[in-house]
Amino acid sequence: MAVKEDNVEQGISAMISREAELTPVKIVEELDKYIIGQQAAKRSVAVAIRNRWRRLQLDQQLQKEVGPKNILMIGPTGVGKTEIARRLAQMVKAPFIKVEATKYTEIGYHGRDVDAIIRDLLELSIRMVRGEYAEKIKDQVDHQVEERLIDSLLPGRHGEAAEDDEARQRHERTRGKLREQLRAGGLEDKLVEVVVEEKAIPMGVMTPMGFDQMDEEFQGMFEKLLPSRTQTKKIPLHEARKIIRAQQLEAMLDREKVTLEAIRRTENTGLVFIDEIDKVCGPESAHGPDVSRQGVQRDLLPIVEGCAVTTRHGTVRTDHILFIGAGAFSRSKPSDLMPELQGRFPIRVELKELSKADFVRILQEPENALTKQQKALLATEGVDIDFKPKAIDAMALIAYQVNQSAQNIGARRLYTIMEKLLEEVSFDAPKFKGKKIVIDEKYVKSHLEELAKDEDLSKFIL
Numbered sequence: 533m534a535v536k537e538d539n540v541e542q543g544i545s546a547m548i549s550r551e552a553e554l555t556p557v558k559i560v561e562e563l564d565k566y567i568i569g570q571q572a573a574k575r576s577v578a579v580a581i582r583n584r585w586r587r588l589q590l591d592q593q594l595q596k597e598v599g600p601k602n603i604l605m606i607g608p609t610g611v612g613k614t615e616i617a618r619r620l621a622q623m624v625k626a627p628f629i630k631v632e633a634t635k636y637t638e639i640g641y642h643g644r645d646v647d648a649i650i651r652d653l654l655e656l657s658i659r660m661v662r663g664e665y666a667e668k669i670k671d672q673v674d675h676q677v678e679e680r681l682i683d684s685l686l687p688g689r690h691g692e693a694a695e696d697d698e699a700r701q702r703h704e705r706t707r708g709k710l711r712e713q714l715r716a717g718g719l720e721d722k723l724v725e726v727v728v729e730e731k732a733i734p735m736g737v738m739t740p741m742g743f744d745q746m747d748e749e750f751q752g753m754f755e756k757l758l759p760s761r762t763q764t765k766k767i768p769l770h771e772a773r774k775i776i777r778a779q780q781l782e783a784m785l786d787r788e789k790v791t792l793e794a795i796r797r798t799e800n801t802g803l804v805f806i807d808e809i810d811k812v813c814g815p816e817s818a819h820g821p822d823v824s825r826q827g828v829q830r831d832l833l834p835i836v837e838g839c840a841v842t843t844r845h846g847t848v849r850t851d852h853i854l855f856i857g858a859g860a861f862s863r864s865k866p867s868d869l870m871p872e873l874q875g876r877f878p879i880r881v882e883l884k885e886l887s888k889a890d891f892v893r894i895l896q897e898p899e900n901a902l903t904k905q906q907k908a909l910l911a912t913e914g915v916d917i918d919f920k921p922k923a924i925d926a927m928a929l930i931a932y933q934v935n936q937s938a939q940n941i942g943a944r945r946l947y948t949i950m951e952k953l954l955e956e957v958s959f960d961a962p963k964f965k966g967k968k969i970v971i972d973e974k975y976v977k978s979h980l981e982e983l984a985k986d987e988d989l990s991k992f993i994l
């Protein structure tokens with residue numbers, strides 16, 4: 533595939549070509565492996581992801597004009613909204629972050645401000661690009677690490693100190709032998725000296741949140757101010773290798789290039805999933821925490837509309853970042869969102885409530901289906917669990933009925949049902965070692981039916 537020159541310069545070509553095979557059909561197929569039904573939602577996200585790739589095929593001028601088509605996923609609880617996002621994240625090779633709208637508060641209130649979303653996204657992107665570069669220069673790094681390990685085993689660097697040719701040759705021969713031994717793994721426990729750099733974090737300036745939850749900007753500033761001490765340590769070679777490899781990688785990575793590429797990627801291919809977006813909406817009211825809810829919306833708006841966010845690595849523009857919002861909208865409606873924000877999520881998809889038939893499929897079809905999980909878990913104890921189709925049918929029915937009579941928590945109900953069903957087997961698994969346990973309709977009914985019928989009881993247990 534031909535990649536545009538500009539993109540090569542921007543360094544995102546590798547990513548684009550990797551996403552090239554991710555057609556909408558392919559994305560939906562991939563999602564189908566884990567999520568039953570919800571085709572409308574799957575199709576929408578697939579198209580949105582593909583559109584970003586399409587945009588990057590255009591020339592620069594046109595690229596600027598094409599904005600992302602943000603999506604709002606609406607549906608009751610436990611029907612697959614977050615699951616779609618999670619699976620999407622694993623699939624796309626782009627920087628992706630999932631946040632909960634409720635975790636953020638208006639600037640100035642307790643909690644994180646929404647700019648942190650973009651800063652986190654960039655951090656992810658940096659880690660991704662770093663990983664790729666590290667992979668690219670791995671052989672070079674490994675070579676250097678080996679040389680340095682030999683250096684530390686045999687002082688007198690490269691025989692430079694030797695006066696004559698013969699001494700130098702002898703030195704080289706010794707190095708050669710050491711290299712062989714090293715490669716054969718015979719020197720792993722030998723003690724060698726390494727120089728390590730340590731940053732002392734003075735206790736007195738710890739914040740109540742702890743160092744790593746400190747605001748990122750502040751933390752960066754802080755790190756620079758801290759005195760670093762170097763220290764020589766004598767440690768086993770296999771440990772030294774890890775330290776030296778990290779140091780060598782740090783020295784060989786072009787940090788500026790990595791950062792620049794990470795920023796470009798974030799700007800052009802970043803994907804932000806905002807969960808629980810319905811929880812920050814609701815009519816503007818003058819009292820209590822609602823004020824800051826509207827505030828979160830107001831703060832989100834510029835980011836979703838496109839603005840520049842300052843990070844410690846540089847400025848990130850958000851104009852082309854794709855946002856997917858999700859929420860149950862049971863107490864509020866999308867039209868309760870601020871009008872400007874509504875306009876920024878032009879694509880609406882509804883996820884449907886799951887039926888009994890869906891439950892039957894969810895229990896057995898997805899690659900991570902509950903029955904498969906339980907079977908595999910108990911197999912580790914030497915117990916062979918066999919779920920009969922009728923049993924699965926009965927479980928699905930009970931899940932459906934309890935959802936109707938108690939609270940409807942969607943597919944999550946299946947988890948509680950399954951746990952309850954296998955409680956005994958799970959506890960006594962070692963006793964059943966080498967046995968086969970057949971879970972049939974009768975088993976399900978005898979273990980769950982009474983519970984399911986008693987509305988009060990099922991509220992607590994199922």
Ligand SMILES: Nc1ncnc2c1ncn2[C@@H]1O[C@H](COP(=O)(O)OP(=O)(O)OP(=O)(O)O)[C@@H](O)[C@H]1O
Nearest residue numbers: 566567568609610611612613614615860894943944
């Ligand atoms: N359609 C589905 N197919 C397969 N599994 C599903 C489906 N819907 C939900 N699940 C399972 O149920 C669990 C809960 O689903 P998920 O987290 O996607 O709910 P949600 O729609 O985000 O709900 P909420 O509004 O409460 O956040 C997931 O772990 C997932 O495995």
Ligand SMILES: [Mg+2]
Nearest residue numbers: 613614615807
């Ligand atoms: Mg969710």
